[in-house]
Amino acid sequence: MLKFDHVCKRYPEAGDVLTDVTFHLKPGEFAFLTGHSGAGKSTLLKLIALMERCNRGNVLLDGQNLNKAKNRHIPYIRRKLGLIFQDFKLLNDRTVFDNVALPLVIAGHGHQEISRRVRASLDKVGLLGKEKKYPLTLSGGEQQRVGIARAVVNKPPLILADEPTGNLDPELSAEIMKLFEDFQQVGVTILIATHDIPLVKKMGHRVLKLDHGRLVAS
């Protein structure tokens, strides 16, 4: 599903952020990405979402070499990903429904299809009935679940989450993680960057550990 092959990433200002990173995620696999602050976790995820490009090596998504993707192909590659952020990145002037519907509208689905899938997605994260609310009237945990609903509404084969529980208390964090496990159950590949070592240990999935840009455990 996802393959890193001797990947290096350097920022002119910060020097080498990722050095010779190689790993492989199989379809349906669940992995955590850990490491100290500044280890390069977010950078690694950005390479997959083509928010950055690597300087050396190859990133392969579903067999497609992302280094070779042209800029105009980026939107279509991103539609295969479900991206989840620590700060949710919701549109605060739109309702929950509109936020979750956005990827479907972009992909050009019809009204009924959108309505059906948004509802199904909100049902999955336990927010059915809050379609008409605005994000800022929801709790942090609920906002993150809106973000997750938006990420999965398009049924992407790979979900990338960058510290999705960073702002949540342990109980909510565990709930959110449980959600990700549910998605894994239906065959979605999952990669989550997190600081929450106790939670990672408790859940017992594969762990990719970065240390100063090098993969020290996988």
Added chain:
Amino acid sequence: MRKEYYRKAKVPVRKKGFVSNLGDKLHAYLDIHAHAFFSSLGRLVRAPFSSIMTIAVMSIAIALSAGFYLFVANIQQLTDSFEDSNHMSVFLKEQVSDQAGAKLAETLRSYGNIKDTKLISRSQALTEFREYSGFGAAIDALDKNPLPAVIQVMPSSESMTQQQLEQLRHTLSQLPEVDQVQLDLEWVKRLQSMLALAERGVTLLSTIFGIGVLFITGNTIRLELHNRREEVIIAKLVGATDRFISRPFLYTGFWLGLLSGITAWLIVTMMMMVLQTPVDELSKLYDGLFNVLYLGFIEVMALFGISTLLGVSGAWLVLVYQLRQLNPE
């Protein structure tokens, strides 16, 4: 075996599904357009102050061009009504009799470079003067007709050069019966060449104001894009193409252009209406020679079309450049 059959039977069903799916997609596409179309208008309405300011500036620029164009067109029709601007008036000496005058007119008509002549005798001249000048009473106060007889001479060709005309005038002025010869509408000629210049001016001015309008829309869209930065970046993250993101902004450009065009048209029409009364008064004095020309249907449509096009183009230019820069970091 049964499964195979089932699959085969399903083919037409899938085909139908494909077609209706395509219909659904088309529908969705139109939906997106309709949504962008109305939501961009909604946005303008919800920020009335800045919208009105922008549209006011744009429409004044457009109205200036259109107004100047219309002004030139009006003067143009005025000079068009004085065709044959190379007519000459040959004034006869006072002592020349009507018969002698008629004979001279006849003779002149046989000249190769004269197409036609028309004698206006002294009494005819007096009648005309009384009728048109408004100084009838003053004329009646004189005990003697002060007006000379005139032979109007129409040269044979419209396209005689200034030199040839001058020569003809000289020849005529040498005749013993002739007092003086006047090239009738020399001023029309001058006005016409000035109008040709003014037409160039209209083109130049419209181009400059057009570029201005382009920049005003561009700048408005740039600000709008800046205000909606977050939204644009999130849309990009969930897979929106630049085309999808551009759409509502292009429609904003469309509305700005169209609304400015309509406002400009109203401004110009109002200006012409203000001028209507004095022009009518003036026209009455000159035998209803001119009418106020308004923008015609085609011209109004062209005005709307061009302003809309400028709005959309201004937006497009900014989007092409700015969307590339606006990336999630």
